[in-house]
Amino acid sequence: MPRQQGASPSSTKAATLHDVARVAGVSLITASRALTKPSLVSDTTIERVQAAVQATGYIPNLLAGSLKSSRSRLIAGLVPALSVAQFLPTLQALTDVLDAAGYQLMLGQMRYDNSRQDALLNAMISRRVDGIVVTGLIGSEAVRRQVGQLGIPVVETWDLPENPTDMVVGFSHTAVGRAVAAYLVGKGYGRIGLATGDDHRAQLRRQGLLAGLGREVPTATVPAPSSLALGRRALGELLQQDPALRAVACSADQLAQGVVVEALARGLRVPEDLAVCGFGNADFSAHTVPTLTTVRVDGAAIGRRAGEMILARCRGETVPDRIVDVGFAIAQRESA
Amino acid sequence: MPRQQGASPSSTKAATLHDVARVAGVSLITASRALTKPSLVSDTTIERVQAAVQATGYIPNLLAGSLKSSRSRLIAGLVPALSVAQFLPTLQALTDVLDAAGYQLMLGQMRYDNSRQDALLNAMISRRVDGIVVTGLIGSEAVRRQVGQLGIPVVETWDLPENPTDMVVGFSHTAVGRAVAAYLVGKGYGRIGLATGDDHRAQLRRQGLLAGLGREVPTATVPAPSSLALGRRALGELLQQDPALRAVACSADQLAQGVVVEALARGLRVPEDLAVCGFGNADFSAHTVPTLTTVRVDGAAIGRRAGEMILARCRGETVPDRIVDVGFAIAQRESA
DNA sequence: AGCGTCGATGTTAACGTTGTCATTTCAAGA
DNA sequence: TCTTGAAATGACAACGTTAACATCGACGCT
Incomplete structure (x- = not known):
């Protein structure tokens, strides 16, 4: 199939609604209504228009429609990086909710970089998204003002500012940190270390942990994104700081898995010699050996609620609860 | 900050290029050019326009621009699911290449479902994407015709039809299957089993493996997406089919990791009692115990090349090599 | 001096759709 | 019969931008 390359879009121009209307023998606007507001048009006309769509191979131009109606049916979704498995259930649920309402999610990567976040948000706003869902917070005051002026609904997630x-x-990360501290102390682990990412929310959990313990702890900080390899390295660093370490709290299950692997490789038993607690309840966490004790967060619920709130505002409704706390729970398994 | 909810987009309407031009004291088109084609405008005018942009808080409307210029600077990216880690490096590289050229990637999930793929592609085309990158192949003949007629450049990836x-x-999946077969046979593993996903490309690899071995093998087929848990289950099934199994080929590293975990849990040594080979060279594969032998594919290269080819065609150039084989390699580690 | 050329700017007309208001038709009620 | 209203359709003008062509000096060249 020697397909034509380059600019030339083949002989005839693409069909527009004009063509559909002409073929169907109705006016332009009636064709438009038959496709987007069928309740306003008689059944016979709808059939004629749909036949004309088939005949002409018409594909609607949402750019034009969105421009005129100033509703793009496009929602911006911003994540630090696609590779952060943490947010996948949220994105999945968000996509599902939006999809069911005929909206599309436009994903962007911020890369833990505030200037990137700004540029990305500007690009999204330029495309006239009807709403914005962002994991974490909007850093720039300028962007906050912009979305406020334009009346674009925004949902910040995975945090509770x-x-x-x-x-x-979202939920309170400092509360998570305190809960983990209380859990480990309650289990009787004295010497606790921390393997944590360097992002803002992980640091909040760290503060909560320290507040809960009432003291500093050996800490290994690793760059994003968290991985098994970084977890192994982190345990090495922690054991150098305190060879008698009895427990490690981790800012992600990927790190926790690495800590476990490294511990076993060093001949330490988990949890008898070293207890390990993760965060996020990744898909593998209940199936490793030993299974991972971790903090369970309902990421899908976050995505669902965020989508519903955005959609409600797109319909012009007022959202009563503008701050939603989905909470968290410690999933007790074998590793701690 | 009691922010205004609902429809009302605050008192004044958003600034348009008209306003910018008026404030800057130039014509509409000069303002447009100052922002998008600075080489055509004098430096002093550019400064005046940019000052006016600041003063008015102007945010360009890409819907309008794209409509008129019929270039949206939007590229559709279709993946089976966001949760398939396999494709992340590809998406990452693709995003980077497009980003550098001022293009934006619009991600869509097909969910291993051809009707979804159709609907998604139609939605993308309705938004007048300038190009389409899809993991796997475009199934629908109708969509193939559409993109052909509209002259939208398409890159199919991760396969070699x-x-x-x-x-x-992409690369040849049957060649991968044959290479894995040759590798395992060369290592002297007699009784080989297969733990595989049910997607099209995994099945191609299966065919290659069988062709290479010249016989059927015990097979455990698991639903997408692959995970550690499914790998554990798969090994259970395989050992039921052949308790004397000596090696397992897997269609994903996540499965391989699960097979290893299950094997160790059953007291089997890896690779002495059971050899395991994965596919994809996931980020953790070089850091597990034992490290995973797997098939390395340069996913980033796929994304990079795909992006470059799309961009070239967007610039109206003709792409000489329309079929690119990026190949693969077996990464020999400890597990097989 | 006259010519073409180039740089800088402007005028006009779209791009393809939908909001708004107007018109027509027909059935039901007074 | 006349009014009233709802259902169905239409005419027109936008939405905010850029392509295409036009204009107008200034400059260098023959």
């Missing part, structure tokens, strides 16, 4: 830009669905 | 829709960057 006191002053959200607009709406927020 | 004889008749691509337009362009293709």
Whole structure:
């Protein structure tokens, strides 16, 4: 099939709604309504228009429609990186909710970089997204003002700030840190270490952990994204700081898995010699040997709620609960 | 900050290029050019326009621009699911290449479902994407015709069909299967089993493996997406089929990791009692105990090449090599 | 001096759709 | 019969931008 390359889009121009209307023998606007607001048009006309669509091979131009109606049916979704498995259930649920309402998610990567976040948000706003869902918070005050002026609904997620830009669905990371501290102390582990990522939310959990313990702890900080390899390295660093370490709290299950692997490789038993607690309840965490004790967060619920809130605002409704706390729970398994 | 909810987009309407031009004291088109084609405008005018942009808080409307210029600077990227780690390096590289050229990637999930793929492609085409990159192949003949008629460049990836829709960057999955067969046979493993996903490309690798071995093998087929848990289950099934199994080929490193975990849990040594070979060279594969022998594919190269080819065609150039084979290599480690 | 050329700017007309208001038709109620 | 209203359709004008062509000096060249 020697397909034509380059600019020339083949002989005839693409069909527009004009062509459909002409073929169907109705006016332009009636053709438009038959396709987008069928309740306003008689059944026979709808059939004629749909036949004309088939005949002409018409593909609607959403650029034109969005421009005129100033509704793009496009929602911006911003994540630090696609490779952060943490946020996948959220994205999945968000996509599902939006999809069911005929909206499309436009994904962007911020790369833990505030200037990137700004540029990305500007690009999204330039495309006139109807709403924005961002994991974490919007850093730039300028962007906050912009979305406020343009009336674009925003949901910040996976955090629980006191002053959200607009709406927020998440949970308290410092509370997670305190809960992990309480759990490990309750289990009787005295010497606790921390293997943590360097992102903002992981640091909040760290603060919570320290507050809960009431003291500093040996800490290995690794760059994003968390991985098994970084977990192994982190345990090495921690054992150098305190060879008698009895437990390690981790900012991600990937790190926890690495810590376990490294511990076993060094001949330490888990949890008898070293207890390990993760965060996020990754898909593998219940199936490793030993299974991983971790913090369970309902990422899908975050995505679902965020999508519903955005959609409600797109319909012009007022959202009563603009701050939603989905909470968390410690999933007790074998490793701690 | 009691932010205004609902429809009302605050008092004044958003600034348009008209406003910018008026404030800058130039004509509309000069303002447009100052922002998009600075080489055509004098430096002093550019400064005046940029000052006016600041003063008015202007945010360009890409819907309008794209409509008129019929170039959206939007590329569709279709993956089976976001959760398939396999394709992340490809997406990452693709995003980077497009980003550098001022293009944006619009991601869509097909969910291993051909009707979904159709609907998604139609939605993308309706938004007038300038190009399409899809992992796997375009199934629908109707969509193939559409993109052909509209002159939208398409790159199919991660496969190497004889008749691509337009362009293709990938490798031969049957060749992978044969290579794995040769490798395992060369190592002297007699009784070989297969733990595989049910997607099309995994089945191609299966065929290659069988062709290479010249016989059927015990097979455990698991549903997508592959995971550690499914790998554990698969090994259980395989050992039921052949308790004396000596090696397992897997269609993903996640499965291989699960097979290893299950084997160790059953007291089998890897690779002495059971050899395991994965596919994809995931980030963790070089760091597990034992390290995973797997098939390395340069996913980033696929994304890079795909992006470059799309961009070239967007610039109106003709791409000489429309079929690119990036090949693969077996990464020999401890598990096989 | 006259010519073409180039750089800088402007005028006009779209791109393809939908919001708004107007018109027609027909059935039901007074 | 006339009014009223709803259902169905249409005419027109946008939405905000850029392509295409036009204009107008200034400059260098023959």
